[in-house]
Amino acid sequence: MTTAEVAEAHSHLVAFCDEFETLYVQRCADRIHLTRQCIHVLGHLGPETYRLGPAHNHTEATMEHTIGNLREEIRQPSNPYTNLSERSLHRGQVNMFFAMYPQFAPPSQGDLPQGSLNLGRGYALLPKADSKSTYILTLVEKAAIQRFWVKTGKDTTTFWFREPDLTCWACIHLPSQRNARSIFSELGDTWVMRPSRNIKFKAPGEIGFHVSKVRYYFARKTNPLAEDSDVEAFAMVSVYSPPNDALLIHSRNTLWSCNHQGDAELEVILVQHIQSVVGIAPFPSNSTLAGNLFMFEEIGRDIYLWNS
Template sequence: MHLLTLNITELVIGLLRGTLSRSSTDPLSDWDWACLHDDATWQAHGKLVAEASLYLPGSFDRPPRNPAEKISSGYKAWEYMYYVYGMLPGFLWAVQKPKYYWHFCKLVAGARVALLLGTPVKFRPPAHTLLVEYVEEFEELYYSRRADRLHFCRQALHALVHLMPENVRVGPGWLHSQWALENAIGNLTAEIGSHSKPYENLSLRGLRRAQVSALIAMFPEALEVPKQLPSGAVELGDQYVLLHPTMRNAQVVPPKDSAAICAYLTSEGIAVPQNWTPRIIKWGRLRLPNGEVARTAWKECAGEKRGRPVHRARMVKVRLLYIFSQLANDRVAEVQYFLRLRRMLEDGGTDDVDLTLAVVSMFTPPNAAIARDTYGTLQAFRYQGDASREVIDVKSIVSVVAMLPLPPRREEAEDPNATVLYSQRFFLMERLAFDSNLIGREQIVGHADGSEGDE
């Protein structure tokens, strides 16, 4: 925890701001990497981070506060992580010199893999290579074999070289980091019930916990506590749950949405009557298997228009499977609303609901050149809004993501076609270790969560 969330981040921020200690032989004018040294630039950067917090869904736990105001007053480990490994790849795009920016992206790419709860084998070698290159190039770019910069080369920097080999030897870092250790110590000491024999009591508490853990591992389903769903929730299977708010009465959808629904049904081999206009009941939320809750533009945009601070949870990662090629393609979409459809029978009746769908607005595919040059750390998308309408099965939604505005570089802003090429451009920020809820938290859903009443 300390290595990636505190030690390395403190070094990176110190370099960007030019606040590391300097000798008289090393003037600040030689630190051409300190792109955030100027106070006005630092304050503007801090404001950018603070304004970006509303683009982060609630499942991201603690959004980073304004670093220009709060970084020296109780900045949390989660804030450091999302600030450095989530936001900085996008916010440095417009202000940092390319050679330093590409170098920083190597650190981010390796750190994101190291922070996963389960590290796929295929990710380990490239992550290790990037971290080793980061350390070697750090000495060339910053230290430059100068004695008055020797303090740049900290022990934490060298530890990055061992991060992935230790991942193979003893498992992912979260298993043996302070996250696990401090949590276990706090829980066990809180359970001590004997002041006269505390250590004996602590040993027995630890033994009981080990026995319970063994039973849970052997009989996970028998000991699992059933989750209570809010009133009106609909279980869809595979741990997907449809949640209120919802409309009371069915309404006719706009022509663009109607065309998208008909196109989806046709692609699924379902006959659609000519001139059929769908009447649907909108649903506002969907709980995913990873515990996150996806929301909709239908409800969130209404809150934003009323001036309410809404943490956007309507941006989702969608995994589309092409059956004939057996290839999965991940896209990012803005959920407009969820809906359920019944299949019409030959006798004029309806079957049970067998289709739960989402009407979405797809972002364009990520800019391939930017993704390649940044080792996948910066994925820039164009928002299409009402120009895009597609319908997908809700079970193709993988996770809730954040889409943050990507500031343009100077040459991009000065381009005569800047409005066409670089407007409505966002970069992807995913929840760190999003494949599990053990680190972070599962969103607790209630009956009225995110709703001001059904319509």
């Protein structure tokens, strides 16, 4: 979450607390009990998030889990509390060192499944992969790749998709430790409808973000003529329509209502522009918004700092 989002949330929460006390407490001493802890704490969430990070990072459950892990490291029963303090200090120093100098952190390739392609900086392409290059590009997909190639200022003479096919990847691992899937990962499984194939992305220089459905991921070498060249990864996405402004404003930027546009808004993006995995679900069939879709973000998915 960004500093601007924390500040906006804080202003809304403080306004809610003030209105609650104005309506129900009315500065009466015999009504103070109406302002319970769950109401009072809302005014502290914003500043404490800025000071300590997201609340779920320092809740009781997180602390109890950490205490359990540290207890397992005690190796001096004769003086357990001193040993526990030293283990806590050592872990804090190691974590701080890796946070300040991530280049020294242990490589994460060992945590990836077999057949993955590590792209660095926390990104990795995950199988399944179409190693035989049997996926045939449609004319709309070819046009989307060509537009991206021109928009990024590349030399069109080196356009590498002269052939009608390419190697597709099903999933990508993000620095937030989430896996973003795609429609390609569900081919052959007609009953599978995973919401994790929907992503939120933001290109450099843009103010707002976009929501899209991923068709597949693919990669190419930065220098196709060099065997040891770095690899770039891309996503073929179908962008959803912009949100309904009236609903978005009325819900204080909470209800994002959109529609799927299919081939009409097909784009190619760099996987580094993906911010998070989101869910897209239809409104109930008996509601006035039946036929439309809405976006939701699971708690804990969008908690890492995004440098754009």
